[in-house]
Amino acid sequence: MGKTKKGKSKPHKKNPTGLQSLRDLENEGDGSTSSGPINTIIDQLQSASNDEKMCGLQSLSTLCQRELNIKQIIDSDLVRIAAPLLIDPDINVRQACSGCLRNLSCISVEICERLVEQDVFTPLQTLLCQYANNEWLPTNDKKVDVLDQKSDTFLQAVNIMWNLCESTSVALEFFNQSQLLQSFVRCLDHEKFGMEISISTAQCLLVISEDNPAAWRILAEFVSVFQNVLKLEGTDYKTVILRTVVAGVASNVPALTVQCLHPIIETLSKTIEINHRQVLNELTSRLPLNENETQEPTAVEIVDDEMREESEADASARRLREDLPTELDNDIKNVGYLLSAQRTASEILTNICSSEGSESKDEMEDISDAESVHDYDINEHQNGNGICEDKIPVEMTEAIKAHKIVEKLWARSQPLAENVKAILMTSEKNLYKRQNSLRISTLICLHNLCNVMTTEELGGATAIYNVWLDLGQQIFQIQQDYESLEASTSLMRATLEHLKKSRDLFQQVSDSDLQLILDGIQNCDKSEVRANWLRMLGSLGCLLAEPLVKKITDFMLETTIKEDDVWTISEALDSFMDMFSDNDWNQIVHELNVVPKSKELEKILKTKMKQRKRELGDRYPAIVTIKTNFTRFCKYLETQQKSFVPNPTT
Template sequence: MGKARKPKGHKNKLNPTGLVDAGALLDQELSNEKSDSPIQAIVEQLQSSSAEEKICGLQTLATICQNEVNIAAVVKSDVVRIAASLLVDPDQSVRHATAGAFRNLSVLSVQICEYMVDQDVLTPLLALLNKYTVSSGGEWKPTFDRNMHDQLDEKSDTFLQAVSLLWNLCESTSIALDSFNQSHLLESFVKYLDWQVYGKEIAIAVSQCVLVISEDNIVSWRILSSFGNELTSLLALDGDNSSILLRTVAAGIIANVPPLAVTYLGQLFATLSRTLEVNHRPALGSVTSSLPLLNQKDVIQLEVTDDTRMDDESAEQSFQRRRRADMPSEVELEVRNVGWLLQAQRIAAEILTNICSTEEEEWQDDMDDENLSDAESVHDYDTNGLDDSLQNTDKLPIEILEAVKSFGFVEKLWQKAQPIAENVRQILVENDRSLLKRVNNLRASSMLCLHNLCNNISTEDLGGAEAIYQVWLELGQQVFQGEKNPKLLEASTSLMRATLEHLRKSPELFRQMTESDLQLMLAGVNECKDPEIRANWLRMLGILGCLLSEPLIKLIIDLVLSTCLNEENLWTISEAMDSMMDIFAENDWNQIVHDLDMVAKCKELDRRMKSKLKQSKRELNERYPAVCTVRTNLWRFCKYLETEMKNFKPAAENEG
């Protein structure tokens, strides 16, 4: 949904052939005097006339790419470009191995996906997919082996890997999306959402690919708007976690297409509510009791193969052997099942985030505050006219607001944002970090959705100031006592900041706050290396400066100023200064201004902001106008402070 990179499905096994151990093969190639490098050995195998040699080369490529130190060597070579042609190799098993290897490669990073597009993987990939759609005349249907956990036949699994690869590429680069638009494949893709014919796994992969393709893509909207009945039929799915994921992704596609979103808004909200109301904790508890068995299985089940027998086997026998090697265990199926639920709930949170977003005010990019003159005097800085971030009114359309309230989305999202039990988290750390990543992604997406709702819903409709204050306290405990995951910290502090905005008019809730409490936040600023998270901390300190007693306010202002004077990130400085100026909206605090020598420090910050703005326009991107506005206000604030100090007599002088 564009809010966060989507975790991909389970990866293929790294031994698609079952012929040799890829690590041993790599060691052999490293010591082979006839090969200049492992990459050269792979290239020779890929260019062999033997299908098994090609598959071995693809297997090794997939394996070495799991180690980051090998990626640079792969990128510097032509191995990806050479392997790309094998997506349309005459041999079905070679096409299958190529699609699987590339799918594994594509999950590594956005940069790798961009590199694959540069190496023209898209041309053969789209040609391969075209064979399943237009060229097949609509006659292709998958078969499922009931004796092997409904594993797909080789041709169908190749399609599954190819769609997953396309999904990753389109999510990573607009070039892939443009190429897909020109391929005219989307209309054919919709039929693969029929899970009763093509199975849940294919339907899920295709739906997730379409979800990415339909985001902000007018070309896709023209096509998908004609398939409302097909998409809405999926919203009625019920049952296992694969059904939950498929119906949720279908809801996401509908939400992406404006004509469909307007027509089926009520069904959308009902679907998202059903997805979020499922309690994911029992499923996590169950799977973590089985996870240690997964590693035991990997160690115990070692297969000794007879090379002579394999040389004599037919292509079909070879494929069946590879299928048996790839057959997932019961524990792996359980992990995948829980992963589907976590993924569905994360997507539901992201859909809600998009639906509940309001259009931001348009800024003028050509703002040039260098033209400000001294004629713009202190009167241009109105301490009573500063923008109060919290307008205690609902900003959402009434039908969306009523749905948020009636379905209890705030409460459901808050439950999803909570940390899991420590013993469960520890088992995931030790046995399946990919599942832990999905848990963290769900928590982060839920908090970011709540952050969005806080910015667009009134204090009353969020449950009142007291309830919001309790949320703020709980988040603080989680931040200071929980794991220091950067993604979770950014989401948590963003939500803390948004909740605190609602408490600007409730200073009585903070009467018991002490300097030691405040020092935790000050430490959070000093210890934080991420500029986005630092900006959240500094913004919160600025809000607290409007609520606390004078000694604590002085401590806050001193910290904000000293931090900004040592801060390199312009956005962080901007957020901190904007919040600090709010502290003076209702009180001049002249003694603090004098004691901290604020005039000189603010002038220095103004000079630094002016200098940095000239260098940072491209880096700031859409934030540039907002930073310009803060810098303009800071310039006027400096003039205001100067005027105040001319007439101010410090406390020591008054006593004399």
């Protein structure tokens, strides 16, 4: 008694767990998911037996694995019935329920909205309050380094809260009323609660603190807590992501930002300076080439009766260790932490470096046609540099320059080597997606910085030109997904705004280089990307020699006439007007019949605006402004042509 021995390996039973398989669940009853397994699971969840409840929760988790079942699950009473099990007296039931609902909450925003509608929040809040009120601390099993059941249940519950608050404002309002915020801040102490709980709690706080003055008032009382986390030493990736996310929380709270600005920027700088491409290179060298090589076959171990006996506790620990992740699994998870931390850092920088002087949506919608436009003046169509006049505070700019944030972001935006990319796409698709998200976030951050910093603050015209050139080469040499392409072209467009007075840098642009761009526009089926390219053409029209300007003018007129997307048309026309800000190009206007074609474009834009007004949403006021300005621009060109004497030699 009390002793166990290793015996001979035996074949698995046909169904060793006793649980229904996914196929059995879907084939039960009349074959309909809603009438068969869902009713069975409901009966199990409502049973007085804990074993029946566990079986029902396991079956629900299994059913959630297929997308085609989700609608039936949400449309039924399953979630409403399962949710109270979050506060079931049995810890096994609570743990299984929290894990099941967490997986369900990860699926989509719509699912989270339905979870809130089916009152998941009430038992979830009650569960978390039990932890908060009892001054609970985790009791990890140090032999196997895993969370105990109570701690794991809390971790799953925090993740559910995180997903709900990120997806719906209703959940956020409920959270504000729950009195849980202080207890969440307490969990940032990783020495007491462990890294996993501290990281998840910080990520939840990052969502909760965004645009939430009710939370700001409470979080502002914990300056020392946030400062202590920001001072954490260590380069392990769990520490990196904890510091980074806490920096994000502090940057969301105005009072904390004021007191912690330099530690915040320093933390973000440390995060983005880590060479993620080198880390991924090293990791992929250890990854198996294909799924069949993930684990070498091992011989069946045969142990005789004379083998050393072990206690029940030791046997349980051994079995648990056998199920633990391998060293490679842990390394993959940690690299995932790094990529997430760097993406978060770039998003935080994007937010804190945003211009504060832009008009709100409501203000824009209140602007009438008469108030939103002025008579077209060719010399005052934009400010001198073509750059947004709203700037970030000097203190912020100095911190960004001191920590070389722009250079570090540019390094993080570089694409992976093709061999590394191929291995990740084969063996670790999740890591590939994370690094791609990181690249997109850094490109967006750089685009934002281009809009709020001067040319000199960004490193000078030559450095900006090299970024524009490198991005163009990447676009035409490396296959990219739509999101990456949009982010890249948006940054290229922003860099060109800084180069409108640097004509000398563009002397080497040839007809073939320009044709490459024109072909790229014609072959692009994404309107947002086309709009970026057409905007860039307008900027290039201010920089290139007259023969290339003529080619650009002809292409923009012909392409825009054929364009179907209203926003793309308006962007093209706006950039077309920019081309004439420094030069009237009267000879080109005459040779290409620009005036009648422009009037045709004006009619096209006006017609499409009427047809699709409801689809334009927030963009409608801006398009109205462009339309009105373009009408006056056409009149301006017509007036200029009346007094223009064409060159007879052309």
